[in-house]
Amino acid sequence: MTHTVTGSVVGEGPVSRLAPTVVLGLGVTGRAVARALAARGLPVVLVDDAPSAAATDLAGELGVALVGRPGSEALAALLDGAGAWVPAPGLPESHPAFAVGAARGVPAVGELDLAAAWDPRPCVAVTGTDGKTTVTALIRLMLVASGIAAVEAGNTDIPLVAAIDDPDPEVFVVEASSFRLAPLRRFAPVAACWLNFGPDHQDVHLDLGRYEAAKANVWRGFGPDQLAVANRDDPVVMGHAVGRPHLETFGLGPTPDGPGGHWSVDGSVLRTPEGAGIVDASELERALPHDLANALAAAAVARAAGATLDGTAAALRAFRHLPHRVQLLGQANGVRWYDDSKATAPHAALAAVAGFTSVVLIAGGRNKGLDLSVLGAGAPHLRAVVAIGEATDEVAAAFAGVRPVTTARSMDDAVRAAAEAARPGDVVLLSPACASFDWYRSYGERGDDFARAVAALGVTATPSTTGPPRPGRLGQ
Template sequence: MTGTSADAMAGAMAEVPPSLLLAGFGATNRAVARALLSRGHTVTAFDDGPDAATIAEAEGLGLELQIAPDDRRLRQLVRAADAMIPTPGLPEHHRALAAARDGGVPTASEFDLARSWDSRPIAAVTGTSGKTTVTEMAVAALRCSGLEAVAAGNNDLPLVAAIEQTGAEVFVVEASSFRLAHSLRFEPRAACWLNFAPDHLDIHRDLVSYETSKARLWRWLPPGATAVANQLDPTVMAHLPEDRATWTFARQGPADWWCRSGTLTGPSGPVVSVRELRRAMPHDLANALAAAATATAVGATTEGLAEALRSFEPGSHRVQLVASIGGVSFYDDSKATTPHATVAALRGFGAAVLIAGGRNKGLDLSELLDAVDCVSSVVAFGEAADEVAEVFAADRPVRVAADMGEAVELAASAAEPGSAVLLSPACASFDLYPSYAARGDDFARLVRELADRSRCGTVPS
């Protein structure tokens, strides 16, 4: 799509058209359906493989969900609509997107709908890794500054549902590439791009498409908006807008926001000492700086930043200590589903036994060698076990486990007292588990069972 045609379509969506087709009926598009129907729009939806609960929810909304329509029927559905809303994560090669292009039907995202219906300020966060943590940090900082902030987007609360909260003063939106790719005109007041590395190549056509989707974060920043950028990421910096206010962050500056003499510091001066943070791994400091800059751009105070960052606890499955057994600390970083995220976690350790594997998302796992100095040995598991083993075979001892139980046992036997075992898979979970959370929970269960069998194990309260 050319810039001119994209802008024309964005203008056409300044008001939501009467009839919309939802391509996929997952959690986000179910929220979209409710929002559209409550405002009097005509909604049609299809899904290639809905479960019984999804079909029942569609029926409860008065929709006849079209199930895996053939090509002819799909073209009819697309051409009967004024616009199509793809479910986040719909592969770019999906035939519905081709049908929309061929039929001249614009695609849009839930962000476009929210923009038409609500004018409250938005701070947006994107990046290959760290989005959820930075979003949560920014929300905490805004709340500590006296503002009612709500996290939305690529979490359990789609933005079209969040705007129903009348008491909210600002939204902090986790903006995935899936949503940005189809957004016609996204206009956040602050927009933070954390980092860029290969990911989601099972969804995007190629790496260029993934990068282009991320860059849409800054394409329509309104006057007075602020772009927040990772100064150390050349891909991010290459897209930094020249006609808008910008802030850079970097753990090792100088930058607009950086760690200076052991203190997180912004343009107005010191914010909080690193010693006061509950955890201060390298990626924790980068996340804190990004969140501080983003929240400040939409109204957070220095006092609010400091209070929030002092008390912030990273979420579950994000380098989370599970137990210490015989002097070995076991950490759950199941959220790390890319090499980029695993490398960031490893850099917080001197030497760890790495448990990695799962279902590769079409990524180059050799990038894990960027942190090989932080790895003492490797336990590989899951569909990608052979790929992981091949990456490390020339540099570190590698053992292959049949399942998570064996992986924990092998890692425990390989770890020396004073070291760590880190589950940081660098792959998706869907070969063995329904989600990264289920994978992390299983790891934690097995580690706690190991601690129970050991008389020298301790589990955090």
């Protein structure tokens, strides 16, 4: 059959009024997409491999079909009768729907493309293996401090297709995971930043090349009117950035000669490409290397969306880091304790370890198909390692013969072992490099349990280092 990719009725966007759109996967984003399609009078079919009560309720609310656990023949029939299908963010690329859809010429459409077709207001986007949530929050604060109404959307509690229902925002700040970027075709932000790249999400993407290509989609089709912001200290990112018609870079290394603007740190002062000082690092709540890089990246994107220098500086001074991201819990006996439970890949854990001189590292959990042996690169910063969870043996192997490794069967055991290994001046850092789903339901629950175990040791809490509650983020 012939599939209509773009309907003839204004507002349909990259889907069809003539054939239903199959929404596959009914988590937060899938349900938001289904509601958005139905609100525009577009036919929709709901599909989920493990339907939840929320999915069943949604089908009743919309008065549409819900197909649960379709076999291969049923899935093929559903897609053969569809005009497009929307995969849930995080649906593994090995799922048969991708092959069936491609074979039948049924396009996969992401929520970012739907929102771009339905709402003309400007967006900016942030992607990267690490730091997306922090930089997204920073950009929004910079815009708000500059008098611009802005909201966070995308890989947050509010998908972009739902955020556009609010008439008040002037700019949407989109946290763009690789899952959301992979099917992207028409989403065109005013500016987009790629923070960094490291192996991750091999439990979803077919291979590392597919993960990298999904990230690079954030600059898909960029022209001279759209700003690409790139980490000049990351060779993978710069490999995709070179030659962009409108490029600015950020980083802690030397600023290169040649075209483009370069955001940098001069001594302790964060500066614009023109040399204007933004803030001194001493004015920030925390100034680890990745904190400074994130601040520069956020400033570059925010300026492209209209933020002022004063608003940017005010936001940086006021910003309090999000929970479970190198969060100082307290100190005792000259040892500081940090919760970095959000570090669910080696790339993130190594970035955290590099911010300190002498670390006792607690690492492990459920590996996401990644090479944990690279953790050994952080050995110069480490005094000892405590291995936890399903990946205990892999973590231990990464440091075999290099640093002392203790294995722990619970978080309490891990905290006690870390306390025994630490010396005055050390940092104990929970930076697991793995997902949490072996022992916990989320990285937040893991971090909270770590904080509980640390407090039980009599560690003095430091509430000034924790910021106000922030909107939650989806997934690991």
